Amino acid sequence: MKSFLTALLLMLSISIYAQNTSDKTQIETTLNNYIDAFYKGDTTKLKLAIKPRLNKFGYWKNKESGNYEYYAHMSYEKAMEFVQKMKDEGKTRDENKIRNVEVLDIGNHVASAKVTAAWGIDYVQLSKDNGQWMIEQVIWEGPYEKAVTQKTSTYYLIRHAEKDQSDKSNRNPHLTEKGIERAKNWSNILKDVKFNAVYSTDYHRTKETATPTASANNLELKFYDPRNMNIENFKKDTNGKTVLIVGHSNTTPIFTNGLIGEKKYKMIDESNNANLYIVTISKDSKTSMLLKVD
Structure with a gap:
């Protein structure tokens, strides 16, 4: 009897499997x-x-x-x-x-x-x-989007160097002498980093801050607008690259937070031009650190 039931269950299983197939x-x-x-x-x-x-x-x-x-x-x-x-x-x-x-x-x-x-x-x-x-x-x-394999991407983010504030009505000032020296110093500090791209907003103060490092890496500046920035597209475009991003006291922390996916960093004080944010994104992790470099 037991053998008969076993055989019956086996036949039913085969029948169900065949039907599903x-x-x-x-x-x-x-x-x-x-x-x-x-x-x-x-x-x-x-x-x-x-x-x-x-x-x-x-x-x-x-x-x-x-x-x-x-x-x-x-x-x-x-x-x-x-x-x-x-x-x-x-x-x-x-x-x-x-x-x-x-x-x-x-x-x-x-x-x-x-x-x-x-x-x-x-x-x-x-x-x-x-x-x-x-x-x-x-x-x-x-549309169809091909899956992107996440490679290790490293982002260095800084605020522009000291700007000329003598004319309060000027919304696009150049750097001061001190700012020019800081821009050169950033290039020296980052001399051992091989950048694949250098991004800047389209203002005199950010471009002048970014240019020494871009020149040292034989790169032309790439411009971005933080008001119309799709962070996920940016990460796809820079996947596996090492990138310098020059921004402003409000946009740089926001950009950093967007890269790591959390509201970790606050706005930069107007007197502070020394913050360096470093974000590393790999397949399995995201890390960030904030250094102050004077």
């Missing part, structure tokens, strides 16, 4: 038809992939702000029109360049999956009618 294969076929439809402008494959009650919407990343913004809802009819228009206008894509389907979970009647394609990432809900798995719901984000 069959469902998974069919779902993957549906998902690939879905990708093909949008890559090739193929309405026939789209009809095989989506249900007439399709509900699809998503979020598109604004390149300037880095924020994701709601994108228009797409119904079954709009999806068909979009794919047909792609075909009519010859706007097809390389079908194998970016393509991945991953079945996340399979129930008796519903399933979930993830699709990675040229436009971004789709999270898909499917349902099974008459033995056929088809897509009912899609929520997506775009």
